[in-house]
Amino acid sequence: MTAPVSRDGLHALDDGVFPPADWCGDAKTPLDADTAFNGFISTNVVFALEQLGLFAWFDGTGRLDVAEYSRLRQLDEVVFRRLLSAAEAFGYLTVTGDRVTPTPAWSELRRKIGFFTWGVGGYHDVFANAAAITRGERVFGQDVLRNEAMVALGSAQADLALMRHILDEQIAALDFSLLADLGSGISERVCRLVKSRPGTRGIGLDISASATDLAAGTVERHELTDRVRPICADVLDVLFHGRRIEGADQVDVAMSFMFLHDLLVDPGTRMDVIPALRKAFPHAHTFLLADTTVRPPGEGEELPVFSSGFELAHALMGVPIYTREEYENLFHEGGLHLRRTIPFGAPHTYLFVLEAQ
Template structure:
């Protein structure tokens, strides 16, 4: 969740939208301070502003949309407003449940990857090559055909247009069906207090990690690459780094820099050493097994952490904020733990804004993300709540960038 993508290629973005940088306005009405950018980026902005001086008495425009306290629907990418009409009638609801399981099953069997690369699949050959039960596989393919994702002619299978489009969203099915199936199925026992997440109820951590990585590759990575391209750093820290793929990729693209990948999972940290070696960065990127909460609240120090000038975290901030009694301290302690950091890149999924008038549509992912975290007892937050939390914690918000998955933002912050 590889490699920089050309910033000029429109095909990088979902067909229906390109993310707008949502520029914040400070209390005094002035545009937010810029995160530390490269000299070239600064010169480009200065030339642009000099070429278009603002009319007298008006602030210079930094983007066509600014993150003022207005109705969230006024600033949402159109795709985030969703395409699933509500109410979902019983036919749609039940078939959607089966369809999600079918798509996840075909993804795990490698069907969509093969169709992407070879455009067609021979069912007999595919089953023989992979040792599959032909009757079961044909039933999966037949179900996918009935849902409109595959076109079947004899033993030959091709993806329909919607089958091609869903490839970009398969990470959500890996995450939801593969990772959270037991959580969702246990909603009633959780509500009755008979089961509790982390005690006798668990998610599939491997599937959650895989789904997150798939979504990152398909929807988020190119946005991060564009944002970080204009930010100077010598030492880059990734909090919740997993196998340190992201920090390794970014350091590899920036010769002369170093990286630290921090994750609580010891197995992930061990795998991270293989990732780092694969990038040829042993001694340049250092995987560290540590609990970020221990760094923030228990005084644990990370070798080299005091030299970090850019700190990033992805889909992790809500976990750091889970305990209400220390929620207000998280941002100040981030600044204290990394005293030389001039830029923080913090991404997270927010609560979907509810339209008071009700537009009758739902996007992918949001309802599952919110319900899963409610069942786990982890509070979530709105975009506005995050922005206010950053301000109270002493960080200046430069922009909130829509970050691929619905209602997910990359908050670009600078330490004050």
């Protein structure tokens, strides 16, 4: 069942929230075996090109010289040429002798590159061990790990390309002097928001030491060492085990992006998370909470980027994910007033703007 499409190409839900039409996606199912296999190889090629700096390079210039680039980056030129040929076979690049140029398909990859970093860089071991996890021979968190820094980096790339303008519009309407970002990854978002509002400060809490290391670099790059503080901390310790964060009682806007589900894993404390958040940040007047939701059933024969990966990765990690309605109910039960629900760039991802009552 597909929701009706309005004149501006948005799909209407009953309550007036308009998920963008491109959430339906372009990947036609069933994916035939040739497409599926080539999809696996091509995601790896795209991630490799990102790691080798090609996306940043083509942001600045329209062509690349293979020999010169190999020398500059100290690459194995023979292997690099093979990688470029693979990308050409997939239709992403044109290679003529030493000269490489992006095809029109490149800009779509560029916009969605965060999902490749997230999926290939962050979750390749998890997906590769799907059978062993299903048999119970391996357990996520013990024998199988994700690459947390790549998950955080991919999320930041998706933010910059797909979500930034939506959040900036909401933030522009809010008064704040101290922001807290929970599960802040590499702290790119909190840096950007603090930088755009003179005199404000921010703290970013993340459980991952490697993401927090990257966050220290982000803060330095933005020249915000006196205003943004990345802290390596488990937010669950702050909510339920008395860990104190200096300045928490001065926070006026608390945010979390693509992270709320991580706080809700334990069914015993799930309904206590929102009240505990309000208590941990007692003067926060607004909570900006965004997360990807479970796709509604019967979405049709096409698939969008990301959703299938998000759903499977969390199943393999044993982390439940939620529908939009389940989130809205959780906020209501936890005493937050939902001001609005806004489609947030990535497929089936929403920004919930909530007021403390």
